[in-house]
Amino acid sequence: MAGVQDDEVKACCSAAYASDWARHLLGESFHPGGLALTKRLGTLLDLGPGKRLLDVAAGCGASAIFLAQQCGCEVIGVEYGHDLVREATRAAEAAGIAHLVRFEQGDAERLAFADDQFDAVMCECAFCTFPNKKVAGGEFARVLRPGGSMGLADLTRSGEVPPELQGLLAWIACIADALSIDEYIYSLRDVGLTVDRIEPHDEALTTLVHDMRTKLFAAELLVKLKQVNLPSLDFERAKALARAADKAVKDGRFGYALITAIKPS
Numbered sequence: 001m002a003g004v005q006d007d008e009v010k011a012c013c014s015a016a017y018a019s020d021w022a023r024h025l026l027g028e029s030f031h032p033g034g035l036a037l038t039k040r041l042g043t044l045l046d047l048g049p050g051k052r053l054l055d056v057a058a059g060c061g062a063s064a065i066f067l068a069q070q071c072g073c074e075v076i077g078v079e080y081g082h083d084l085v086r087e088a089t090r091a092a093e094a095a096g097i098a099h100l101v102r103f104e105q106g107d108a109e110r111l112a113f114a115d116d117q118f119d120a121v122m123c124e125c126a127f128c129t130f131p132n133k134k135v136a137g138g139e140f141a142r143v144l145r146p147g148g149s150m151g152l153a154d155l156t157r158s159g160e161v162p163p164e165l166q167g168l169l170a171w172i173a174c175i176a177d178a179l180s181i182d183e184y185i186y187s188l189r190d191v192g193l194t195v196d197r198i199e200p201h202d203e204a205l206t207t208l209v210h211d212m213r214t215k216l217f218a219a220e221l222l223v224k225l226k227q228v229n230l231p232s233l234d235f236e237r238a239k240a241l242a243r244a245a246d247k248a249v250k251d252g253r254f255g256y257a258l259i260t261a262i263k264p265s
């Protein structure tokens with residue numbers, strides 16, 4: 001991101017997703033399609049008891065906890081934000097699943113695991129926020145065992161990003177540096193992974209952006225009426241970004257896809 005240090009981008013991103021606003025606008029799952037698409041990704045990754053999954057950029061832990069509950073696999077969630085790690089750990093304990101899921105603070109671009117440790121690695125709606133995607137992709141491939149599966153769920157871009165969607169806020173909202181499907185394929189191939197499936201789920205993004213716009217308008221009203229206690233927000237800026245994102249999604253400039261790849265044996 002021009003003019004901003006990589007660590008600042010990561011810190012801004014994790015602070016935004018740890019905020020009450022993220023919970024208010026997005027709920028527990030910080031990605032299009034919610035846990036229904038997480039379930040689909042879990043199926044594509046063939047998760048089950050005895051398998052070991054790494055969830056990179058795990059947010060507040062909803063997907064990792066859900067997949068451990070649904071599939072009985074062991075899950076480690078790595079997340080940059082300390083507050084999110086604490087929240088995810090508490091949620092796993094409250095759900096009675098802490099024997100299968102744990103969370104660690106860490107950076108996708110510097111994973112603190114030895115090579116070939118995981119049967120599957122997934123990264124939902126976060127790859128496009130990483131400043132150095134090649135390094136992060138290399139880390140995914142490194143910690144995956146030969147024959148293991150990688151699952152990415154992320155925004156996809158067709159054509160140029162409009163200027164109003166190029167700032168830091170749009171970057172951490174996964175828009176400004178979203179890749180085209182071909183660029184995702186090259187990024188994964190570049191680190192030695194073989195892409196075996198691309199599944200478009202554009203409607204999930206359309207729904208999410210529409211819901212967020214509605215919630216933003218409702219929140220502005222409630223804040224004005226002093227009916228909710230949320231930290232201050234530049235509503236005009238947030239609404240302008242949501243409006244531009246809505247238009248770009250409707251124009252077909254952005255979509256959402258699940259992409260899986262295999263690490264050759």
Ligand SMILES: C[S@@+](CC[C@H](N)C(=O)[O-])C[C@H]1O[C@@H](n2cnc3c(N)ncnc32)[C@H](O)[C@@H]1O
Nearest residue numbers: 014017029030031057058059080107108124126
């Ligand atoms: C859009 S949220 C997605 C969270 C989660 N995967 C989900 O789908 O609910 C993006 C997450 O990426 C995390 N993140 C950003 N940069 C990171 C990095 N370099 N390493 C680990 N996590 C990172 C943020 O803190 C945030 O929780």
